Amino acid sequence: MKILRILTVSILFTHVSDLAKAQNGAPYEVLRVLAIQMNPKFPVLDSLYPFHSTDFNGAAWAILSKDEKRELKKRTKQSFGVKISSDSLTGTTLIPALPVFMAFAKADSPSLRFIEQTQPFYMISAPVFIHNNTKAVVFLSLIKRFGTTYILQKKDRKWTILKDIYEWMQ
Secondary structure, three states, X not given: OHHXXXXXXXXXOEEHHHHHHHOOOHHHHHHHHHHOXXXXXXXXXXXXXXXXXXXXXXXHHHOOOHHHHHHHHHHHHOOOOEEXXXXXXXXXXXXXXXXXXXXXXXXXXXXXXXXXXXXXXEEEEOOEEEOOOOEEEEEEEEOOOEEEEEEEEEEOOEEEEEEEEEEEOO
């Protein structure tokens, strides 16, 4: 079990520069659009977690085409976490994600107390790019408050929010 936790956490921490290069810097462009939506007094975990299709609710599925849904399902299987470059999100405070990810992995009483004491903070999924990298899907959550699925679209080399779907979290 300990090896599984270490493996899980190590998979979460890859270099964001590789992802950014593969997507021509798009992950940071998407994150900067989301940063405008966030309250700057709450910190952000310094790593993006892998996007999972369970983060995506029914209302969000409804706005994607059949091909986009298929592509999103395929891409979520290939999704991985990334560490955020400290200078990429100006105006936000980054906090270490490793202790939080470890606490979520354990989910015992001391770990849950740690999360309670650390909150509120933002967790952001790694963007999943679909539709020839012109759409991105990201899940942003303010722990113990709400979660939002964002669908962004790139037009004229600029990312904008196409749709946001709010969910309450407990």
